[in-house]
Amino acid sequence: MNPRDQHTGGNGSTVDSVAQPLRSDAERNRARIIAAARTVFGRDGLNASMASVAREAGVGIATMFRRFPSKEELLAAVFADRMDAYAQATAEALADPDPWSGFTGYIETVCAMQAADRGFADILTMSFPGAEALEARRAEAYQGFLELIAGAKDSGQLREDFTSRDLVLLLMANAGVLTATGDAAPDAWRRLVAWMIQSFRAPARGPLPDPPEDAALYQAMLRASRDITASEAGKGGRGK
Structure with a gap:
C-alpha cells in the first residue's frame, strides 16, 4: 500500500484513509450520471444540456464535469x-x-x-x-x-x-x-x-x-x- 493511503489514528494505530470510499462514491456518481443521461437524451435528444443531466442524476454540475469533462465523453459512455x-x-x-x-x-x-x-x-x-x-x-x-x-x-x-x-x-x-x-x-x-x-x-x-x-x-x-x-x-x- 502506498504510504499516502494511510494515516495514524489518535491511539497510534494505522487507519485506512477515506480514499477507497471516495472511489466508491465516484463510481456510484458515474453510474447515476450515465443512467440519468440515458433518460434525458432518450427523451429530449442530444441537445439536452449537461446541467439537465446533472439535475436528473441529483448531482452537482462540478461532480458532473469531474466524471465527464466533455459532452462527447458522456455520450460515448451512455x-x-x-x-x-x-x-x-x-x-x-x-x-x-x-x-x-x-x-x-x-x-x-x-x-x-x-x-x-x-x-x-x-x-x-x-x-x-x-x-x-x-x-x-x-x-x-x-x-x-x-x-x-x-x-x-x-x-x-x-x-x-x-x-x-x-x-x-x-x-x-x-x-x-x-x-x-x-x-x-x-x-x-x-x-x-x-x-x-x-x-x-x-x-x-x-x-x-x-x-x-x-x-x-x-x-x-x-x-x-x-x-x-x-x-x-x-x-x-x-x-x-
Missing part, C-alpha cells in the same frame, strides 16, 4: 451498449440464410432502435472522432452492412444502384421523422421505412440522382456532432 447492439444486429442479419430478409431485417431493427431512443437516433447520424470505442463499433457495423448489400445484390433482390450511403440518408430521414412526430404519431417512422425498403428492391423503377460523396456525408455527420458540443460550450456547460 451509448456504448447501444453501439454494441448496433454492431451485433449486423452479425445477426448476416447469419440469416435469406440475403434479402437479412438486409431488410437489419434496416428495420436499426430504425426501431432509433425509434426507441431519441438520443440514439441522433448518434447514428453523427460522428464523434474523439470517442474511439464508439466509432470502432460504428465501423464494424458499417463493414457488416457492406456484406449485407453485396449478398442482397448477388441474390438479385436489391437494386444495383443502392449504396451504403443510402442507409445513412435513411437514418437521417428517420431521425427527422421521429423528431417531428414525437408522441403525436409514434409509429409514423414505420411507414417511412416500409416505403424505403420497397424502393430498394429490384428491379429498379427508374434511375436515381447520384448519392452524396462519402466525404460529404461524413462532414455532415461531423458538423451535426460539433453543433451539439458547441451548443453545450456556448452554455458554459451549465445550460438549462
Whole structure:
C-alpha cells in the first residue's frame, strides 16, 4: 500500500484513509450520471444540456464535469451498449440464410432502435472522432452492412444502384421523422421505412440522382456532432 493511503489514528494505530470510499462514491456518481443521461437524451435528444443531466442524476454540475469533462465523453459512455447492439444486429442479419430478409431485417431493427431512443437516433447520424470505442463499433457495423448489400445484390433482390450511403440518408430521414412526430404519431417512422425498403428492391423503377460523396456525408455527420458540443460550450456547460 502506498504510504499516502494511510494515516495514524489518535491511539497510534494505522487507519485506512477515506480514499477507497471516495472511489466508491465516484463510481456510484458515474453510474447515476450515465443512467440519468440515458433518460434525458432518450427523451429530449442530444441537445439536452449537461446541467439537465446533472439535475436528473441529483448531482452537482462540478461532480458532473469531474466524471465527464466533455459532452462527447458522456455520450460515448451512455451509448456504448447501444453501439454494441448496433454492431451485433449486423452479425445477426448476416447469419440469416435469406440475403434479402437479412438486409431488410437489419434496416428495420436499426430504425426501431432509433425509434426507441431519441438520443440514439441522433448518434447514428453523427460522428464523434474523439470517442474511439464508439466509432470502432460504428465501423464494424458499417463493414457488416457492406456484406449485407453485396449478398442482397448477388441474390438479385436489391437494386444495383443502392449504396451504403443510402442507409445513412435513411437514418437521417428517420431521425427527422421521429423528431417531428414525437408522441403525436409514434409509429409514423414505420411507414417511412416500409416505403424505403420497397424502393430498394429490384428491379429498379427508374434511375436515381447520384448519392452524396462519402466525404460529404461524413462532414455532415461531423458538423451535426460539433453543433451539439458547441451548443453545450456556448452554455458554459451549465445550460438549462
